[in-house]
Amino acid sequence: MRAMSQTPPLVFDRALSRRRLARAAHLGPETFLLDRVAEDLADRLGSVKRRFSTALDLGTPTDGLARALDGHPAVERLFAAAPLAAGLGIRRDAVVADEEALPFxxxxxxxxxxALALQGVNDLPGVFAQVRRALKPDGLFLAGFVGGSSLTELRQAFAIAESETTGGVSPRxxxxxxVRDLGGLLQRAGFALPVADTDRIVVRYGSPFTLFSELRRMGAANALTExxxxxLRRDTxxxxxxxxxxxxxxxxxRLRVTFDIVWxxxxxxxESQQKPLAPGSAKMSLAAALGAKRAGEPPADGAA
Structure with a gap:
């Protein structure tokens, strides 16, 4: 059991997040970003020369990832776990489960x-640890979610507007x-060969109100506990x-909107995986590997 001092802060109101997703499903979800991430995930999985017999789609809020992986050569059987039944579509192999309490x-x-699910959890290290525990040896975890400097333009615009109209700023x-922190979190959770990178997607809109509407239909409206x-005041x-x-x-x-997708x-x-060399086991010095000369030696032929 995690010690009380290590309890993660409740940044997100998870119950409200689920209501936001349910509203988006009712309105008709906006899926362009999720569909892009799902296609990219399928492409990344295509570079892995393996076939996985039992695969889990964790938290993806629509069936977009399931469609992208339908017939994928790396996936034999895919089932889903998501906090809302509406997000599971009509697939039979599905279970309603919170990403922070996996029942596997x-x-x-x-x-x-x-795909586009883990940016809203409070205990990301805990999710990683649960995923690691549920994987068989040599099993793979692959996720893409919103991170980095996403929506930086919207964050700045609201901060300035609220300061000017109300004299204060609240989290919007x-x-x-x-991404610089996430590789370390994977290692702490016990993953081998962790990789973290970012794909920046810039979308353009004719009006900020179109952006506001689409964020609502993504289920991405403000669900912060603070x-x-x-x-929201009209003048703000x-x-x-x-x-x-x-x-x-x-x-x-047209207006720029930044989405950083963290992968x-x-x-x-x-035991079959590549492992780093033990300290002191190298057969060549770093200086020799880099072609550096020792003090007092003339440069090698062709060197400056």
């Missing part, structure tokens, strides 16, 4: 994939994980739209 036996899965855009519990909203247009418009008047992969350890 140790070493029961060969592959865990996830979620904090996102930095959010201000009163309706209009000021934010004005600032967004003034600061983040291209010459043709993570890691393997459950197995």
């Amino acid at each position: 036996a140790p070493q029961s899965l060969d592959l865990v994939v996830s 855009v979620a904090p996102f994980a930095d 959010r201000r519990r009163v309706p 909203l209009l000021k934010a739209a004005e600032i967004y247009g003034a600061r983040f418009a291209d010459p043709d008047g 993570l992969s890691g393997w459950a350890p197995h």
Whole structure:
């Protein structure tokens, strides 16, 4: 059991997040970003020359990832776990489960994939540890979710607008994980060969109000526990739209929106995997490997 001092902060209101997703499903979800991430995940999985017999789609809020992996040569059987039944589509192989409380036996899965789900969990290290525990030796975890500097333009516009109209600032855009920290979190969770990288996607809109509407239909409206519990003032909203247009418009008047997709992969350890050399076992000095000369030696032929 995790010690009380290690309890993660409750950044997100998870119950509210589920209601936001349910509303998005009712309105008709906006899926362009998720579909892009699902296609990219399928491409990344295609570079792995393996076939995984039991694969889990963890938390993906629509069936977009299931469709992208349908018939994929690396996946034999895919089932889903998500916090809302609406997000599971009509697939039979599915279970309603919270990403922070996975109901899977140790070493029961060969592959865990996830698209645009993990940016809203409170205990990301805990999720990684549970995924690691559920994977069989040499099982793979591959996920893409929103991180980095995503929605930086919106964050800045609202901060300035709220400061000017109310004299203070409240959290409007979620904090996102930095890719520089995530590789270390995978290692701490026990993954071998961890890799973390970022894919920046810049989308352009004709109006900030179109962006606001699409974020609502992604289920991505504000679900922070420290959010201000009163309706957004009209003058603040209009000021934010004005600032967004003034600061983040291209010459043709269309507005830039940044989405950083953080990609993570890691393997459950197995004796067949490549391992780093033990300290002191190298057969060549670093200086020799880099072609450096010792003090007092003339440069090698062709060297400057």
